[in-house]
Amino acid sequence: VTPTPSAEIGALSPYRLKREDVPVKLNQNESPLDLPSEVKREILGRLGEAPWNRYPEVRAQALRASLAALCGVADDRVLVTNGSNEAILVLAQAYAAGGTVVVAKPSYSMSRPLAVTGGARVVEVPLADGFALDVDAMRAAATEHHAAMILVASPNNPTGNRFPNDAMARLARGFGGLVVVDEAYWGFHPETPLSLLDGASNVAVVRTGSKAFGLAAARVGWIVASAAIVDILDRAALPYNVGLFAQVASEVMTARRDLVAARIVEVLRERERVAAGLRALGVTVYPSEANFLLMELADPRETFLRLVEHGVLVRDVTSYWSLEKCLRVTVGTTEENDRFLAAMRAALEVPA
Ligand SMILES: Cc1ncc(COP(=O)(O)O)c(C=O)c1O
Numbered sequence: 540v541t542p543t544p545s546a547e548i549g550a551l552s553p554y555r556l557k558r559e560d561v562p563v564k565l566n567q568n569e570s571p572l573d574l575p576s577e578v579k580r581e582i583l584g585r586l587g588e589a590p591w592n593r594y595p596e597v598r599a600q601a602l603r604a605s606l607a608a609l610c611g612v613a614d615d616r617v618l619v620t621n622g623s624n625e626a627i628l629v630l631a632q633a634y635a636a637g638g639t640v641v642v643a644k645p646s647y648s649m650s651r652p653l654a655v656t657g658g659a660r661v662v663e664v665p666l667a668d669g670f671a672l673d674v675d676a677m678r679a680a681a682t683e684h685h686a687a688m689i690l691v692a693s694p695n696n697p698t699g700n701r702f703p704n705d706a707m708a709r710l711a712r713g714f715g716g717l718v719v720v721d722e723a724y725w726g727f728h729p730e731t732p733l734s735l736l737d738g739a740s741n742v743a744v745v746r747t748g749s750k751a752f753g754l755a756a757a758r759v760g761w762i763v764a765s766a767a768i769v770d771i772l773d774r775a776a777l778p779y780n781v782g783l784f785a786q787v788a789s790e791v792m793t794a795r796r797d798l799v800a801a802r803i804v805e806v807l808r809e810r811e812r813v814a815a816g817l818r819a820l821g822v823t824v825y826p827s828e829a830n831f832l833l834m835e836l837a838d839p840r841e842t843f844l845r846l847v848e849h850g851v852l853v854r855d856v857t858s859y860w861s862l863e864k865c866l867r868v869t870v871g872t873t874e875e876n877d878r879f880l881a882a883m884r885a886a887l888e889v890p891a
Contacts (some may be wrong), residue, residue, distance in 0.1 A: 547655050550850040552647070561852035562650045563878050568696065568724075568831045570753030571809075572802050572872065578795065580787045595783040595855065596690060598773065602786045605793040606761050610733055610746075615766040618773060621780045623723055623760030624649055624818065625749035625852065630762065631657025631688065634717045634774040638687030641673060641680045645859040647692045647721060661670045662686070670698040670825070681714060693723040694728055697856045697867040701829030703730050704735055711739040717768070718742045724829035726751035726803045733763060740765050748785075750830055751799055752792040757785040808828050816880040820889050831869045839866050842886050849882035851875075 551657040556566060574582075590596075596602075599619040606882045618624040627650070631640060631756050636658030642650045644663040649660045664680045667673040672691065681689055689710055691703040718741060720732040725746045735742045748759035755793060759781065762772060814824045814832055823835040833856070843855045843866055854867040868879060884891065 545876070551652050551655060558847065558852060559871070561847055561850055563851040563871065563875045563882075565871050565875065566740065566852045567755075567852040567866075567877060568750060568751060568804065568829070568869045569755045570806070570830070571870065571875060572805065574751055574753060574792070575798070576738075578791060578798070580612070582784075582791050585786060585791070589783055589888045591783070594779050595781070595786055598667045599779050599781045599786045602715070602759075602781070602790045603761075605790055609793055609796075610763050612763055614737070616763055616769055616854050618769050619781050619786075620762065620765075621782075621785070622666075622749065622758040623721065623745050624653060624782060625776075626745045626747075626760040626762045627653040627690070627719065627721065628657050629772055629776045630719050631659050632706075633771050635687040638716075639681075639684040640688040640690055641677055641684065641686045643677065643692075643695070644689045645670075645695075645698060645856070645862055647696045647723075647778045648859075649792075650690055650692070652824075654688075659687070660684075666695075666698070668781065670695065670700050672702040672706045674706050677710055678714065681716065687716045688719060689716065690719045690721065692842060693732060694722065694724040694827070694829040696723070696829070697831070697833055697854065697859065697862065697865070699825055699831060699833050701730070701828040704730055704732055705734060705754070707742075708735055708738060710725075711735065714741060716741065719726060720744045723747045724750055726799065727807065727830055728828035729887040735752070735800050736763060736765070740767070743768055748789050748792070751803055752789065753802060754785075754788055754792060754848045757788040758782075760787040760872075799849075809873060809876055813868070813870060813876050813880065816876075817883065820880075820883055820887055822883070831867055833862070833865055833867050834848050835864045836866060836887075837864075839864055842866060842883075845886035846879075846882050849878075849885055851879050851882045855857070 631693040640654040743764035749755040
C-alpha cells in the first residue's frame with residue numbers, strides 16, 4: 540500500500556531549478572563573491588578546533604549574540620535558523636498553523652510552500668501599480684480570512700523594489716496577527732524594516748546569511764522580534780537546528796563588518812552598471828534595491844534560451860503573476876556581468 544500524504548503537501552512541487560549546467564549562474568540571487576581565502580582559513584581553523592562528536596550550541600548562542608549586536612537588539616530578541624526558509628517555516632508553524640497567511644503576489648516563490656508546510660492556508664493579494672504594497676487590500680484580505688499572519692518580502696523578490704516602512708507599519712497597526720517582513724536582501728538598501736520593531740509588538744523581521752554575507756552554502760537565517768515572540772519560536776524550532784559550520788562561518792562574517800560592507804558596495808556598483816547596460820540595449824529594467832534586476836522583454840522565453848546557449852543562466856519568472864514578459868538576473872562579478880551583457884546583445888540581435 541502507498542500511504543496517503545496530506546493533500547496540501549501532495550499538491551506542492553519539489554523545489555528544483557531548470558538547468559544547472561550553465562557556466563555563468565545568475566539565477567539564484569547568490570552573492571557572486573566567494574569569501575576571501577584568508578576568511579575561509581579562519582573558519583576552517585575554528586572548525587578544526589571544535590569537537591565534532593558533540594552537539595553544537597543548541598540555539599547558536601555565540602552567533603545569536605553577534606547577530607543581535609549587528610541588528611542593535613538584545614540577544615533574547617533573536618532566533619537563529621537553518622537559512623531564512625526555516626525562519627519562515629517556524630514562524631508559520633508557531634503562529635499560523637491551522638490558520639491563514641496573507642502574502643503579496645508576485646513575491647518570493649517559497650512563501651506559499653513554506654506557509655503550507657507550516658500548516659497554514661495561503662491567500663494571495665496582488666501588488667498595486669509599480670509593484671507597490673496594496674495595504675488596504677492586504678488588510679481587507681486579512682480581515683476577511685481572519686488571517687493569523689501577513690508575510691511580505693522587502694525588498695521584494697522578484698520585483699526588486701522595497702516597501703516603505705510606513706506602508707508596512709500600516710499593515711501591522713490594529714492587525715491581531717503577526718506581520719512577517721522577509722528582509723533577505725538586508726544591506727543592499729537604506730531603510731531597514733528592523734525599525735518597525737520599535738513601534739509594533741506584532742512584527743517579526745527575517746534575515747539571511749545567504750546574500751549580504753555570501754554564505755548561501757552555510758544555511759543561516761535569523762528572526763528579530765520581541766522577546767515574547769522569540770520565546771514562543773524557541774519552543775517550535777528544532778533543537779540544534781543550526782549546524783557547526785553554519786554557526787562558525789556566520790560568526791566570522793558577522794565580525795567582518797568592513798568586508799561585508801565593501802562586498803555590498805561592489806555588488807551595488809555592478810548592479811547599476813548592468814542596469815545601464817541593459818537600458819542601452821533597449822531593455823526595460825525595473826528599479827532594484829537588492830542584488831538582482833527584473834527586466835521586461837518582448838519574448839522572454841526565447842531570450843532565456845538564447846542566453847543559455849551563450850552560457851548564461853538567468854531566472855525565468857514568466858509564470859509569476861503579472862510578470863509574463865519578465866526575466867530576473869542576479870548581479871554577478873564584473874566578468875560575469877560583461878558576459879551577460881554580451882549574451883543579451885547577441886540574444887536580442889542588437890548590432891555592436
Ligand atoms: C525573499 C527571499 N527570502 C528568502 C530567501 C532564501 O534564503 P535562505 O537561503 O536563507 O533560505 C530568498 C532567496 O532567494 C529570498 O529571495
